[in-house]
Amino acid sequence: MADGGLPVVARFDVRHRNYLAPDGSINRPLPAFASDADLLTALYRAMMLLRNFDRKAVALQRTGRLGTYAVSLGQEAVSVGIASAMRAEDVLLPSYRDNGALIWRGVKLEEILLFWGGDERGNHFSGPIEDFPFCVPVGSQAPHSAGVAYAFKLRKQPRVAVCMFGDGATSKGDVYEAMNFAGVHKLPVVFVATNNQWAISVPLRLQTGCETLAQKAIAAGFIGEQVDGSDVVAMRAAAEDAISAARDGRGPRFIEAVTYRLGDHTTSDDALRYRSAEEVQARWKEEPIARLRSYLVGQKMWSKAEEEQLAAECHERVEAAVERYLATEPRRPESMFDHLYADLPGVYAAQRRELAGEGDA
Amino acid sequence: MPEMTLVEAVNLALARAMEDDPDVVVLGEDVGINGGVFRATVGLQARFGSERVLDTPLAELLISGLCVGMAAQGLKPVGEIQFMGFLYPCIDQLVNHASRIRNRTRGRITCPMVLRTPHGAGIRAPEHHSESTEAMLAHIPGLRVVIPSSPERAYGLLLAAIRDPDPVVFLEPTRIYRAAKGEVEDNGEALPLDVAFVLRQGRDVTLISWGAMLKETMAAADALAAEGVAAEVIDLATLKPYDEATVLGSVAKTGRCVIVHEATRTGGFGAEIAALIAERGLTSLLAPVARVTGYDTVIPMARLEQHMMPSVDRIVTAARRACQFS
Ligand SMILES: Cc1ncc(C[n+]2csc(CCOP(=O)(O)OP(=O)(O)O)c2C)c(N)n1
Numbered sequence: 046m047a048d049g050g051l052p053v054v055a056r057f058d059v060r061h062r063n064y065l066a067p068d069g070s071i072n073r074p075l076p077a078f079a080s081d082a083d084l085l086t087a088l089y090r091a092m093m094l095l096r097n098f099d100r101k102a103v104a105l106q107r108t109g110r111l112g113t114y115a116v117s118l119g120q121e122a123v124s125v126g127i128a129s130a131m132r133a134e135d136v137l138l139p140s141y142r143d144n145g146a147l148i149w150r151g152v153k154l155e156e157i158l159l160f161w162g163g164d165e166r167g168n169h170f171s172g173p174i175e176d177f178p179f180c181v182p183v184g185s186q187a188p189h190s191a192g193v194a195y196a197f198k199l200r201k202q203p204r205v206a207v208c209m210f211g212d213g214a215t216s217k218g219d220v221y222e223a224m225n226f227a228g229v230h231k232l233p234v235v236f237v238a239t240n241n242q243w244a245i246s247v248p249l250r251l252q253t254g255c256e257t258l259a260q261k262a263i264a265a266g267f268i269g270e271q272v273d274g275s276d277v278v279a280m281r282a283a284a285e286d287a288i289s290a291a292r293d294g295r296g297p298r299f300i301e302a303v304t305y306r307l308g309d310h311t312t313s314d315d316a317l318r319y320r321s322a323e324e325v326q327a328r329w330k331e332e333p334i335a336r337l338r339s340y341l342v343g344q345k346m347w348s349k350a351e352e353e354q355l356a357a358e359c360h361e362r363v364e365a366a367v368e369r370y371l372a373t374e375p376r377r378p379e380s381m382f383d384h385l386y387a388d389l390p391g392v393y394a395a396q397r398r399e400l401a402g403e404g405d406a
Numbered sequence: 407m408p409e410m411t412l413v414e415a416v417n418l419a420l421a422r423a424m425e426d427d428p429d430v431v432v433l434g435e436d437v438g439i440n441g442g443v444f445r446a447t448v449g450l451q452a453r454f455g456s457e458r459v460l461d462t463p464l465a466e467l468l469i470s471g472l473c474v475g476m477a478a479q480g481l482k483p484v485g486e487i488q489f490m491g492f493l494y495p496c497i498d499q500l501v502n503h504a505s506r507i508r509n510r511t512r513g514r515i516t517c518p519m520v521l522r523t524p525h526g527a528g529i530r531a532p533e534h535h536s537e538s539t540e541a542m543l544a545h546i547p548g549l550r551v552v553i554p555s556s557p558e559r560a561y562g563l564l565l566a567a568i569r570d571p572d573p574v575v576f577l578e579p580t581r582i583y584r585a586a587k588g589e590v591e592d593n594g595e596a597l598p599l600d601v602a603f604v605l606r607q608g609r610d611v612t613l614i615s616w617g618a619m620l621k622e623t624m625a626a627a628d629a630l631a632a633e634g635v636a637a638e639v640i641d642l643a644t645l646k647p648y649d650e651a652t653v654l655g656s657v658a659k660t661g662r663c664v665i666v667h668e669a670t671r672t673g674g675f676g677a678e679i680a681a682l683i684a685e686r687g688l689t690s691l692l693a694p695v696a697r698v699t700g701y702d703t704v705i706p707m708a709r710l711e712q713h714m715m716p717s718v719d720r721i722v723t724a725a726r727r728a729c730q731f732s
Contacts, residue, residue: 169512175478178511182502188468189503192475192483199431199457199481206475219498222468229463384513385548387571390600390647 059259061303062283063273067331069339076282082346088129088277089341090355092121092334095145097359098154099308101367102161106312110371114161115142119275119307122333123239124209125149126280127300130288131207136193138177138186138208142239146209147172147179154366159373165384166376183244184214187223187236194232194297205291206234207284213244215258221265224299228266231296235287236262238299239274241306246319262299274302275333307332377401407589412582415557415590416446416522419564420484422594424454430568431476433460434469434486443488444524444583470496473519474503480518482568487523490577491534496521497542504573505548517573520564525553525577526618526668527700527715530708536580537705538617538669543575544646544678550574550599551646553617557588559643562597569596579618586621602649604656608636611725612656614679615666616642619716623666626721635729645675653679654687661692662728668715671699693731696724 064075078084095117105111117124124145131137131150139146144157152172160167160179168178175193180186190208197204214220215238227234238258242249255261262269272283280302287298305328309316316325341347379401382389389397398404410418424430432447432454438461441448451459462469466487473483487493500521508516527536543551552567552574554560560578567574579586605620606627615623620641627637638656642648657663663683665676676697683695698716706714 165510165512168510169514174514177478177515178507182498185471185498185502188471188499189475189478191468192472192477193479194475195472196476196479196481218465218495219467219471222463222465223471225463225465226468226472381509384509384511386508387516392600392647392650 057260057263059257059269059271061271061273062279063276064278064282065276065336065340067275067336069336069343071340075278078281078285079278085337085341085346088125088281089334089337089347091125091129091145091149092277092337093355094359094362095121095125095148096334097363098144098148098157101363102158103312105158105367111158111161112163113311113313115311116308117142117145119305119328119332120239120241121145122277122280123237123274123302123304126277127207127209127237127284129281130284131205133173135205135207135288136173136175136177138190138193138206139179140183140186140210140214141179141181142211143179143209147176150176154363155370155373158366158370162370164373164376184210184217184219186210187214187220190234190236191223191226191232194227194234195230197233198230203292204233205288207237207288208234209237209239211244212238212240212242212249212252212258213247214238215261216252221261224262224265224297227297231294233291233294234297235284235291236297236299237302239302239304241304243306243310243320245310245314257301259299259301265297265299267297267299269299269301271301271303274304275331275336277333277337304333305331407591409587409589410557411584412554412557412560412578412586413444413446413584415561416564416578417448417450418590418592419561419568420447420450421453422592423482423484423565423568424450424458426594427482429480430482430484431458431460432484432486433462433472435462435464435488437461437486442486444580446522446578447486466492467495467499470499470504470521473521474499474507474517477517477519477573478507478515482518482520484520484522484568487521489531489535490523490525490537490539493521493523493537500543500549500573500575501546505546508572509548516571518571520567520574520576522576522578524580524583526580527705527711528581528618530711533707536711538667538700540577540645541669541673541675541678544675546646548572549646550644551577552599552644553577553579554643555579555582555617555620555641556586557590559597559603559641561590562595563599563643565594566596566599570599574599577617581618582621600644600647600649602652603641603643604638604652605641606637606639608638608660610636610660611662611664611728612638612640612660613664613666613721613725614640614642614653616645619666619668622716622718622721625718626725629718629722630725633726635725637725650682650686653682657683657687658690661690662725662731664696664698664721664724664728666698666716666721668700670702671697672702674699693728696728698724
């Protein structure tokens, strides 16, 4: 014993969950829900819609009709898998890259376009009314999720807060402070870190000295699990476990979704500046959509005809949303004052009139 | 009516708010059994339980961020930060979330939270315990910034802050936590926010201040009265949004204005008031607007801090000088 016989006071382990191999074969028996062909194809459809939507959003940005946009390319399984395990009455606290989760929860495509097109009305969306909007300051939504979960606990509501952020966010105190508090109070909250290997140009090995992000939960006193984030079955299964544990009062969980960002960080980024085309090319072999498709086709749960029909449906849905987005009436400038306070203080009402050209400045 | 200190009035308002509304939650470091480092929350945990009077881990960003999450769920969290010098980690949450989530979501999600913290110098505290950076907060759109200057106003304004549907930073003047005494009736009545209080009527010069500095400002008004100068004293009370009408109305009457704050001069809130008067009250001015403020230094530690803060003499001198213009 190199430690001179000192007793071990605690031991921890971190597990990794995966079912579908990159070629669509299975590594171990699938969870029960995977025998539901409707559910699996729904997950597939959601990922395909997201990929089509992303492609269109980038095209809109390139032609000056959308602002900076963050694509989910390669990460579709994470947000779809997580959201599919939530109930409507749970609360989602997403980062800016979790379009897939919002769409699953009922946010309209044109609302997401409105947001990235620079219009706050996109945040007054058709998803569950208590879901948070995209969070741009990295990791700052984590304390909110602890506050939301505390409210659930105080009011004895069987609801769960689900907080999503990237690997870069796990370097911030915000995330640790929130996890620590959630651990103290055994709050019904699930933290999901999408480890897509990059925070803009900074690779994971410069983000942390940890072997896994999942182990960060250990310091907060609860289970952290690593999940193959390109395997939507694993994501959904891990999310179900974590969310039901949280709902049953067994406290928070942390999910590290290990995946890869195949696209640029945003439309303002050029990822070739910091990583090679070969690296990205190699990762395309693991991507989540082809993986699930191979499995579904192998199981005769999916056909070529269905694939063609889905492609047409996605195209139609996205195009119709873009039309509605582009046809949205612009806001009057003075409306920027409309939701500043519950009741606009008189001193700012004068500024509002000035902006409205009602000359009173 | 019982006579009490300002900090006791804060405690009374918290208790009243918690009694009246089960959604009110008090949270912060040591607010539970210890009753807060200044005893503002004393007795609350025994009365309302540890779920509603919550000792948080030592993490200020968390406290402010928790408040945002709780408020989004319709709770009315009242967070305590032990000293203003430790409020800075909360700025991210105040600027990026609390103050704008209503606006960002077009009213879908709101943030009825209060963040309380002791404010200002003059208590011979360690470094970082004597901050008066209220101007930084008053710059944030969507926020309210409130500073009471008496037990009565601490009680009424804190009740108003807790009931307000938007986020409020409530700055409690540490120096007069115990020095200010007054009668407070626990009648559950709030005082209006966004409204200045005229503490004393006068014709010759307007003195404007807030928080603990009103002690020196009122003393200066007494000294000026002995010289035959009638000073009007305004307690601004809410700095964001502030009561421009009362300021302009008073200056229209007196023609002279001295603004008093202990915060450093450059970019201080006095500059905002002076600019307002220059824009909208210039024609009534008989003398330049004067500022009596802290110097542009770091607030010194105990041995020098009183030299940084405006004294009665400095206020009287500035008011006298204003009155020399006719
Ligand atoms: C607090 C903060 N710092 C910096 C930024 C600028 N920024 C935007 S995204 C990003 C990288 C985030 O990486 P990660 O958390 O891994 O999420 P990902 O973008 O990979 O989904 C940075 C530095 C920000 N938005 N917020």
